Amino acid sequence: MRITSRAKAIAFFITLGAIVLGLAIALNVTWIVLHVRQIGTLVLGIIFFAVIIAGVVVTTVFLVREIRRNEQQDSFLNAVTHELKTPVASIRMYLETLERRPLDDTQRREFYRIMLEDTDRLVGTIEQVLKAGEVRHGTDRRDWQQVDFGKLVTDAVELARLRHHLGAGALRMSGPHNGDITVRGNPEELRTAVANLIDNAVKYSQPERDITVELATPDIDNVVMSVHDRGIGIPPTELKRIFKRFYRVPGKWRQVKGTGLGLFIVRSIARRHGGDVSAASEGEGHGSTFSIRLPRVYRV
Amino acid sequence: MKRILVVEDEAHLAKGLRFNLEAEGYAVEIAETGERALELLKKPDAFDAVVLDIMLPAKDGFAVASEVRAAGNYVPILMLTARGRPEDVLKGFEAGTDDYLPKPFELSILIARIGGLLRRKEWSSTANGAKPDAAQVFTFDGKVFDFQQLQLRTGGETHQLTLMEAELLRYLIQNRGRPVPRKDILADVWNLHADTDTRAIDSFIVRLRRYIEREPTEPRHLITVRGVGYRFEPEPKD
Numbered sequence: 001m002r003i004t005s006r007a008k009a010i011a012f013f014i015t016l017g018a019i020v021l022g023l024a025i026a027l028n029v030t031w032i033v034l035h036v037r038q039i040g041t042l043v044l045g046i047i048f049f050a051v052i053i054a055g056v057v058v059t060t061v062f063l064v065r066e067i068r069r070n071e072q073q074d075s076f077l078n079a080v081t082h083e084l085k086t087p088v089a090s091i092r093m094y095l096e097t098l099e100r101r102p103l104d105d106t107q108r109r110e111f112y113r114i115m116l117e118d119t120d121r122l123v124g125t126i127e128q129v130l131k132a133g134e135v136r137h138g139t140d141r142r143d144w145q146q147v148d149f150g151k152l153v154t155d156a157v158e159l160a161r162l163r164h165h166l167g168a169g170a171l172r173m174s175g176p177h178n179g180d181i182t183v184r185g186n187p188e189e190l191r192t193a194v195a196n197l198i199d200n201a202v203k204y205s206q207p208e209r210d211i212t213v214e215l216a217t218p219d220i221d222n223v224v225m226s227v228h229d230r231g232i233g234i235p236p237t238e239l240k241r242i243f244k245r246f247y248r249v250p251g252k253w254r255q256v257k258g259t260g261l262g263l264f265i266v267r268s269i270a271r272r273h274g275g276d277v278s279a280a281s282e283g284e285g286h287g288s289t290f291s292i293r294l295p296r297v298y299r300v
Numbered sequence: 301m302k303r304i305l306v307v308e309d310e311a312h313l314a315k316g317l318r319f320n321l322e323a324e325g326y327a328v329e330i331a332e333t334g335e336r337a338l339e340l341l342k343k344p345d346a347f348d349a350v351v352l353d354i355m356l357p358a359k360d361g362f363a364v365a366s367e368v369r370a371a372g373n374y375v376p377i378l379m380l381t382a383r384g385r386p387e388d389v390l391k392g393f394e395a396g397t398d399d400y401l402p403k404p405f406e407l408s409i410l411i412a413r414i415g416g417l418l419r420r421k422e423w424s425s426t427a428n429g430a431k432p433d434a435a436q437v438f439t440f441d442g443k444v445f446d447f448q449q450l451q452l453r454t455g456g457e458t459h460q461l462t463l464m465e466a467e468l469l470r471y472l473i474q475n476r477g478r479p480v481p482r483k484d485i486l487a488d489v490w491n492l493h494a495d496t497d498t499r500a501i502d503s504f505i506v507r508l509r510r511y512i513e514r515e516p517t518e519p520r521h522l523i524t525v526r527g528v529g530y531r532f533e534p535e536p537k538d
Contacts, residue, residue, distance in 0.1 A: 078383065082355050085382040089404035090312040096407040097316060101323055114312050252358060 013067070017060030024053045072260075076246035079259045083125040086257075087118035120163075125259060131192060132245070132261040135268035146297060147190060149181045150215060153225055156194040157213050164202045166209060171198070175215035181223050184297045185273040193269040193277075196262045197227045197290045203256050205231025205287070222275070223296050230287040239279045243267040266292065302348040302418055303327045307337040307364065308380070309356050317351065317410075324411055334359030337368075344373045349417050351410075352397065354381045354388065362395040369396035369462065374450065376417040376463045380405065386499070394503040398464040399490060416491065420463055438473050440534035441521065443512065445469060452511050459511040464489070468504050472522070472532035479525040480532075505530060 028049040035042045094111045097103075103111070157173045160166065183190070201211045210230045217223050234242065238249045245264040263277075270277045274295045281288035304326045308314040311332075318328045329347070331337035334356045340346060350368075354361035365377055377397040381388050384402030392400055399413055438445045444453040450466040452459045461469065471489050472480065482498035492500075505524075509516040520536040 078355075082382045085403045086310050086313065089382075090310065090316060092404045093313065093316040093320070093407055097320055100407070101320075114315070118312060 013063055014060065017056060017063070021053060021056050021060070024049060024056060028053070072244075072246040075248065076260055079246075079248065079257075080125065080129060083257060083259055084122065087122040087125075090118045091115050091122075128259055128261045128265065131265050135189070135265050135272070144185050145187065146182050146184055147187045149183045149190070149223055149225075149294065152187065152190055153194055153213060153215055156191060156198055160195065160198045160202065164199075164209075166202070166211075170209040171202070171211045171213070173213045173215075181215065181217065182297050183223060183273065183294045185294070189269045190273070190294075193266045193292060194225065196266050197225075197277075197292065200262060200290070201227045201229035201231065201288075203258070204253075205229040206256075217296065221296055222293050224291050224293045226289055226291040228287065228289045233284045233286045234279060234281040234288050235284055236281070239281065242279060243277065266290075270294065301325065301327045303329070303346070304349050304351060304414065305329050305331060305337065305340060305347040306351045307331045307334065307356065307361070308351070308353045309333065310353070313353075320407060320411065321414070326414075333357060334361065334364040337364050341368050341373055341375065342371070344375070347375055348421065349414055350375055350377045351414065352377050352379045354379055354383075354392065361397075362391055365392065365395035365397045372460065374460055374462050376421055378410075378413055378417060389500050390503060393464075393500050396462055398462060413491075417463065420467060438534075440473075441536070445473070454511065461511070465504055465507060468501070469508055472530065473534070476532045476534050478531060479528045480530055482529040485529060501530075 028046065031045045031049065032042065035045060094115050098108065098111055154173065157171060161168070161171050164171075198211070198213060202209060205211065208230070212226075212228045214226045214228065215223065216226070232253065234249065234253075241247050242249060243263045243266075246260040247264075248258065248260040263279075267277050270292050275293045277290065277292045279288060279290050302325075304321055306314055306317045306321070306328055308317060308330065309332050314330045314332070318330060321328045329340065331340055335358065337350070337352070338359075341350070352361045352364060356364070361379055361381075365379070368375070368377070376399075379392045379397040379400045380403055381392065381400060382403045389400050399417060401410055401413060436446070436448050438447070442455070445451075445466075446453065447466070447470060450461045450463065452461060452469075467489050468485065471485065482501050485501050486492045486498060490500075505522055506516070509519050509522050512521050513519045521533050523531045523533060525531050
């Protein structure tokens, strides 16, 4: 409902801008026609009108951009508020339950487990927000080191299996990972990028998980890690937008909770390391593949 | 046994709510989506109260509340909102919810609020209202407000009121003839205090005016007292 009213507000400003622009142009033309013989006034008038028109165009563009940005920040704030308050509400409720009700051992243990999961979710959200701030500024390249990318990916896969309670069949790994793929960069950031892609694949392919993480070296200069899932997929029109900060695909994709920062973080990290990230999907319900490309370095 | 529908998509919250409400002696059903909730609420008497989360995946809580009311179901609804912004509370009340609680909530307060809604429903549906001066019907200016049925009969028309619309009207009738501050209304009718935006009441007043007034834009019974609140005039002099 709110989105519709916002869209109306933007449409109003765009229309207003277009009308003002049209008026200015009409005035300009009239001015030229009326003063065609007085060269001095004509030139001066044209210059002034051109400045006014340029001003209106710039203001309209700026306004629309600001409205869009506000909208995105608003939806980000909503998502983050939800992502922070929901686990806190849950933890609080279970703590109060533990305090005020007689519980048997099994129930108590179950409630502790739930609270731990909520704590993980909370920490995850906080880290995403902090990381999104960090990646915009970037880390000091002097701290970069040679990283065994194959091992980093293998570790990330194992960690994801553990965290999401997945069997080896649900999250598979293929491709060479015998220690001969080296990249140069910040290992912590690279781990974040890889983990975000795997976590997304898990999040967007419930309840049946069938995820493949593949490492490939398409040429001697690059390494590509692809994460393929058979989840809900992505509409073709959204494939590029999903990497924007705060952007979340509207519709049923929002059933999966998130802040709209994960893929933005991945892209920022990939680009700073001289690589990039891309998404492919055959559309809704057909799964998706995210590939992160990084330049290889060779140990000397 | 009172039946409560909990509409919540967060599995952990839903599970905890079910556990605690069942421990309080209620029968609880969970709906994970707005669509499922609407399906379960098709039968008007299926539940005695609804706990409705606002941020649901596809159809949000506001839409669910509006559709439930539009379908003529007046079950008391308590909304839970993570954002807790004044405009959300307003929007929720406009959609037809009766009460709200921001997340994270205190368990004892949630249980007390649900208890409050159920008690009010009981008062309204028992023949001899338990409230001291709650008569069964109140007649004014050719209109009849039935406390028991939560109905307002004007001429040939009968309007079904939601629980809180009826509670507000009852409160204004009890204080008829004198201006009642918005803050008092929030405190006495909703049990909400200082931090709530008093505009929350206005949407209820607008709805009541639609039922009561011949010209809702020129009210004769539900009069705005500028800078204070509202005054109910059963028999206007003009």
